[in-house]
Amino acid sequence: MSTTSRASPLDTLIGSLARLPGLGRRSAQRIALHLLSRREAVLEPLLEALAHAARAVKPCSVCGNLDGADPCGICTDAGRERGQICVVASPADLWAMEGAGAYRGLYHVTGGVLSALEGVGPEALNLDALAARAAGAQEVILALPATVDGMTTAHAIAATLAETGARVTRLGQGVPVGGELGRLDPGTIAAALRARGG
Numbered sequence: 001m002s003t004t005s006r007a008s009p010l011d012t013l014i015g016s017l018a019r020l021p022g023l024g025r026r027s028a029q030r031i032a033l034h035l036l037s038r039r040e041a042v043l044e045p046l047l048e049a050l051a052h053a054a055r056a057v058k059p060c061s062v063c064g065n066l067d068g069a070d071p072c073g074i075c076t077d078a079g080r081e082r083g084q085i086c087v088v089a090s091p092a093d094l095w096a097m098e099g100a101g102a103y104r105g106l107y108h109v110t111g112g113v114l115s116a117l118e119g120v121g122p123e124a125l126n127l128d129a130l131a132a133r134a135a136g137a138q139e140v141i142l143a144l145p146a147t148v149d150g151m152t153t154a155h156a157i158a159a160t161l162a163e164t165g166a167r168v169t170r171l172g173q174g175v176p177v178g179g180e181l182g183r184l185d186p187g188t189i190a191a192a193l194r195a196r197g198g
């Protein structure tokens, strides 16, 4: 599949869709047909939503969450517990925590985990900003993926935060090894939050 000038607009569309996570070429063809056969109901609202999101949605300069406002709605929510910061790898994990409905503190979204293989170092995870925020917090809850890289990252963060005075805890049992929060049911996340330990 190519995006050269010889590719038809339909092929270009299918090729772009096929690059989205979880979609192969067959799904991309199905979606392209669906969009083009329902222009008013589906294609045009989607175009508008994409253009609007591309313009308006940005990472929060405080916590890294994606939102239409900066600072984001969670950072500016006066009802949130400001002494707790939950560290997650991605906005999807933040949404999973929010979906569990058991956490009312703030977040820090790292945007990934340390990876020697992929060349991701501490500076990429905005850990200096986390340390500065943690200095004014009571507890930092690490809710990073239960993978080798996730655990390496948790150790590195715990070491970085050692001098801030904040208590560093981790989500407790119930989070399977290799699991991403987004794949867990809300009850499991809530139980893991209750079972957290240092």
Ligand SMILES: [Zn+2]
Pocket: 060, 061, 062, 063, 064, 065, 071, 072, 073, 074, 075
């Ligand atoms: Zn924020």
